[in-house]
Amino acid sequence: MTAMQSDVPVTPKPIPVRVSGPLASGSILQPINSSMIAIAVVAIAAEFGSSAGVSWIISAMYITTAVCAPMAGRLGAIFGARRVFMAGLVFVAAGSVVGMLAPNLGVLIGAYVLIGTGIAVHTPNAMTMLRAYADRYDRHPRTAIALLVMCGQSTAALGPTIGGLLVGTFGWHSILWVNLPVVAICAVWVMRADVGFAGGSSDSLRTSLRGLDFGGIILFVVALTTAMLFLISLRATPYYWAAPIAIIAGVLFVIHERGTVEPFLDVRALVNNAALSATLGRALLTYVCFYCVFFGIPQWLQTVRGMTPIEAGLTMLPVAGVGVLATSIGSRTYRRYGVRTTLAIGTTALVVGGILIASVERSTAPVVVLLIVAAVMGIPNGFNNIGNQNLINTVTTVDDVGASIGMYRTMAFIGANLAVVVTTTIAGSAIDDVGMKHIGWFITAVGVLLLVGVLRSKHMGPKVRRG
Structure with missing residues (x-):
């Protein structure tokens, strides 16, 4: 009986929440800052008198994060993943204080450079610590990755609602000071957590930095x-x-x-690992559409529909609720049916959402119709991120996953920059009905392209590597 039992494979247990929870908490700072600013840009432009200049707040933050994200994994290997994670929290706090006191647009842009530096490091180093914990204690990281994605996606979706409530009640400065309690809670939680991984290079600092x-x-x-x-x-x-x-x-x-x-960015790895490069390319296009929605719709709701920041934020609330639900369902879909089905569902929802944005009579549509459109746009956020991040975890080793997730985050940040370009180019700085129609058709076209790529991909078999 004992011999027979010993032949039965033991399914690894998931990483406990006491470890994954603190690490996931840092992942909320990037999406919440990038989505709250979408509500605040109208008020910031009114105070500083420059709609075009305000777009550089977003661009400066994302150019900074695009640069820092690939470095984050490397810095974690040099100084220790948790130390770099904590340093990111310090940068976010410093940028928030500078931004609250900013006397002009230039200083505010500089503040968001500091914030961008901080928010870039959390996800890559969290992923490194999760993978190291899973390998050390024979745990599977799927549930922890799902929690990481869910925290990021739900707060990104909640960002416009939270930002709307803050801006409408306390003014645009409040989107910066709200970072401070989040940073404090996250710092205490991470320091008390036994992540089981310190990291850090044994080489001298000068030798380690020379490798950057x-x-x-x-x-x-x-x-x-x-x-x-x-x-x-x-x-x-x-x-x-x-x-x-x-x-x-x-x-x-x-x-x-x-x-x-x-x-800095391993071009050779992208050439040699076709599955990784295809995933990063897919993530880039997905995030362009994602941020077109989050930058475009809140501005349109305020400038064309005449909504207050609070009303605009509440109208975006269904994206949050559906996004959280979609992340949970997407994680289960991935475990049962694999990555192709997960991504196919997400990209199909993206196409449907784009068609709705393009075809709905926006200025006269009842609010309930706008809420339905927002709800549909919550579906691709959960499914696509679960699929893409799990696929990266599948096709990379524990030594490379931090750098690969860093490159994944870089694609997200470049996608955010390109979304600014897209919305500015096809819709203008003050987005009207025609501009939103153009944005909708753009999302539809990109969604169709992504869907064809997912269905024809040679790197998504029916089975995925577990753990």
Whole structure:
């Protein structure tokens, strides 16, 4: 009897919530800050008198996060994942204080650079600690990853509602000071948690820092910033000089990364790991659509429908509720049917949501119709992120998962930057009915492209690696 029992495979237990909960708590800071600003931009523009300048608050934050996210895993390996996680909280707190006291738009943009630096490090280092804990104690990380995704997606969806309530009641500064209690709670929780993983390199600080690819970082910043500057300028006076700089810097960046032993962004890994590169590309397009919704709809609700920030935020509330439910159902769908089915459901919902945004008579539609549209847009958030992040966990090793999730976050942040470009280019700085229609058809087209890619992909078998 004992011998027979010993032949029965033992299913690993999930990572306990006392470990995954604290690590997931840090993941709420990035989505809540990026989604609250969508409600506050109208009030910020009114105070500082520059609608075009306000778009650079969002761009500055996401350019910073796009740069810092790939470094986050590397820094965690040098200094220890938990130390870097905690340092991110310090940056968020510092940026929030500077932003609350900002006398002009330039200082506010600088404050969001600090915030962007902080929020970039949490998810990659949380994933590193979760994978290390799972390997050390023979636990499976699926439930922990689902919690990480759920915290991020639910707070991203709740962000416009929370931001609307804060801005409408206390003014736009309140979206910054709300970070401080969140940072404090997260810091205490993480420090008290036994994550079972300290990390950190045994090399000297100088030797470790020498491994950081500062040349690649500089080229990446130049390429992304000048590309953003050129694309955003197309609606007014195009900055043609920025285009060749972006192209040259981009080409040099790829050449430099391919020849660097420890690159800032591992171009060779993307070339050699087709499943990883396809997942990152899919994530980029998904996040462009995601942020088109979160940047576009709240502004339209206030400028065209005449809603207050509170009303606009509450109208976006169904995205949060459905997003949380979709994340839970998406996690179960992934376990039972695999990644292809999970992503197919998410991208189909994205197509349907885009069609609804494009076809609904927005100015005269009853509020209940707008709530239904918002609810539909909550579905792809949960399913797509569960599918993509689990797929990255499947196709990378524990040593590479932190850097890979960092690249995944970089795609999200570049997608947010591109969403600013898309909304500004096809809808203008003050989004009207025609602009929202264009945004809807753009989301529809991208959703169809993603759906075809998911159905035809060779990297999504019916089974996925467990754990």
